[in-house]
Amino acid sequence: MLSREGTGPAWGIVIEAARLGYSKLSMKLRADMMNGHGAAHGGIVFALADTAFAYACNSRNETSVGHYASITYLASAREGETLIAEATETARAGRTSTYYVSVRTKGAAPVAEFMGTSRTIGGDYLKSADL
Numbered sequence: 237m238l239s240r241e242g243t244g245p246a247w248g249i250v251i252e253a254a255r256l257g258y259s260k261l262s263m264k265l266r267a268d269m270m271n272g273h274g275a276a277h278g279g280i281v282f283a284l285a286d287t288a289f290a291y292a293c294n295s296r297n298e299t300s301v302g303h304y305a306s307i308t309y310l311a312s313a314r315e316g317e318t319l320i321a322e323a324t325e326t327a328r329a330g331r332t333s334t335y336y337v338s339v340r341t342k343g344a345a346p347v348a349e350f351m352g353t354s355r356t357i358g359g360d361y362l363k364s365a366d367l
Contacts, residue, residue, distance in 0.1 A: 244287055247280070251291070257325030259291035262342070264318045275312035276347070281319065282307050285337040285350035288321035292335050293354035303332070304353040310346045318342040321350075331356040 243249075247269075253260040263284050271277040285307060293300040313319055323337040337350035 243283065247283065249284065249287060252320070254291055254295060256295050257292055257328075258323065259288050259295065260320065260322045261288045261291065262318055262320050265313055265315050267315050270315055273312075275314060276317075276319070278307075278309060281309065281313070281339055281348050282350070284319055284321045285323075285339050285348060286352070288323035288337050289335050289350065289352040289354070292323035292325055292337075293333055293352070298356045299358060300333070300354040300356045302352055303355040305350065306352075307348050307350045309348050313341055313345075313347050319347060323352075 247263055248266070250262045251259070252262050261284060265276050269277055269280045286302065286305060289302065289305065293302075318341065319339055320342060321337055321339045323335050325333055326336050327334045333354045335352045335354065337352065338346070339348040339350065340346055
């Protein structure tokens with residue numbers, strides 16, 4: 237997935253782990269990711285969580301898309317800190333799955349909690365020719 241998108245590489249997202257129903261990503265915060273208060277912009281925190289969600293919900297190689305997402309911001313993060321987003325599948329029923337994503341600093345301080353619902357839309361994400 238990372239090779240097919242422009243956003244993850246542009247933000248410096250690193251895949252730390254990925255397996256069935258789970259992903260763990262990291263991203264070091266840069267100056268261009270800060271808001272006017274000098275804290276990580278909420279959109280960049282959401283984007284990291286959403287990317288972890290995408291990796292987890294496509295982990296079965298079934299093309300899945302986000303259907304709903306919400307986030308609760310708990311604390312700010314600053315330039316130079318590394319954020320870790322861990323996504324875990326919490327339920328799966330038919331074509332619908334739910335995921336919980338925890339965003340923390342590398343030092344384990346909580347930054348945000350994200351909940352997402354995905355919908356499988358059919359077909360393999362990666363074809364055998366892509367492998």
